[in-house]
Amino acid sequence: MKIIGVDIGGTSIKSAIVDEEGQLLVRFSFRIDPRKSGEETLLELGKLINKTLLDNALSPKDISGIGIGCPGSINSTTGYCDYSNNLRWENLPVVAIVEKLTSIPSKVMNDANAAILGEVRLGAAKGYHSVVMLTLGTGVGGGLYLNDRLYEGNESKGAELGHSLLVMDGRECTCGRFGCLEAYASVSALIKDTLGAMRKDPKSAMWGYVGGDIAKVSGFTAFECAKKGDPSAQKVVDQYIRFLGEGCLNFINVFRPDAIVLGGGLSGQKEALTKPLVAYVASQGFGFGGSHSPKVDIVVSSLGNDAGILGAAALWMKV
């Protein structure tokens, strides 16, 4: 039997036919038309699934299920997208619509939860029992896999890890609170801090790196220029590592996980991100308890952009 994994993003829907071992067999995707309603977008998805099956000489009976990852507040029990700020979807019965269009049993879950499930089943977090995933992108997304099970919280709305405090009354966060981890450790925050450091230091190598164009500043700018020895870039990286490290220490103290997995765009920095981060966390004795603290591995995502598709597909794997 084969499985269909669907990763709904803010601007496009990426999907694939996947086998039981998580191999991607056929990819298919389309851009979301922002003028269309949620129902219309799902109609497009359903048609594309049916067409892709036909094109590959498959019928609904060859597919054990469709797994869907969707951003926002997703109730995986009712199969509804209750609310998605990015998609402007509200009270949308995602599972019922997709099942009706395709005649294939379907499940939906939050996209961050799908990503951690992918990493745990098939990626960097394989073999760990309790895992905290932080997705470092526009925001700081979170996922929790505890005692060998995904933890979704009440109405599967848990794990807004980016919206726990780093500094009460600190930087304003998109969520309305002040001082959330997201306001310090997201790529958006890193870019702001990079720009601030560049303005302070007109001689920084970061100016040359972006060709003098501040629109080209990304989460990688400070990291890449720090590698080349630029002191202002190094300061930005050091401060970022401290913000992210303190966030990791919070979750280490709360969960005592086996592993923290870092996903999102910034995880592409790999060892340039994890090496100083591990050093920072270790310098703090892995949080409360000093030498009696269990060790925590800090690793980067290995599935990258496919974590969402594979995690959604994993909802139908028999492992």
Added chain:
Amino acid sequence: MKIIGVDIGGTSIKSAIVDEEGQLLVRFSFRIDPRKSGEETLLELGKLINKTLLDNALSPKDISGIGIGCPGSINSTTGYCDYSNNLRWENLPVVAIVEKLTSIPSKVMNDANAAILGEVRLGAAKGYHSVVMLTLGTGVGGGLYLNDRLYEGNESKGAELGHSLLVMDGRECTCGRFGCLEAYASVSALIKDTLGAMRKDPKSAMWGYVGGDIAKVSGFTAFECAKKGDPSAQKVVDQYIRFLGEGCLNFINVFRPDAIVLGGGLSGQKEALTKPLVAYVASQGFGFGGSHSPKVDIVVSSLGNDAGILGAAALWMKV
């Protein structure tokens, strides 16, 4: 069959014979002699258990098991107290020692975990599926019951909820970090803030309440004087509610629990604590998500000082 529940504290060991429904039948306890080693203290416990059984015409065969709650880093899988700062115990095989002395199968777990298990099975958190417990005492203890199971973390050392940040680089915490929730929301912190407010306001009713003796200031001082309309006391309470409320919002965002249970000495304030706290949390839209956030109940512990004994005993209940 009956069960023995044991709650090891910093200064005394409280125990009881309990029935399958959690009724306390016979209580027995003794003060811990701080000059004695861990082995010697457990020998005293074993002797007292054997004597209590004899006194009540019971034999080890009438007891399905002994459940023990113990402060510190407890590995419930190996049955060891790896380290307890309060007791100065290290690498102590608690389960093996107690089983050898009593010939009754035994289990040990962290005392905060025992308390939440007691509340979930028999107390204020009965019927909830995902519960965060905060014990407001000398420190801020934590317990997690997630998806109908106790969450103990790697080596059962999880849930140091008091040692997640409220304010990075803020108040010094006993754990070595700066800015932990414990440094703001523990009763010790509340007492410090109460004393600070009294020093600032020599006319405060709090001075009369403690008879001019600052050694009598407790976690109740500000709460009781605020009830009587003292403005300085009210300010202390308002600030405390904000600290605790921001901590609750953190855990609401991370876990989306059904309920937060407040235990420890300060929970004796009951509605004087929960009413303003619920109002504060509600004013923030129950954390990230505003109107789409699931509701969270905030309640006080109902088992009080017996939560530890009953939770430890619950390790052997068949429910």
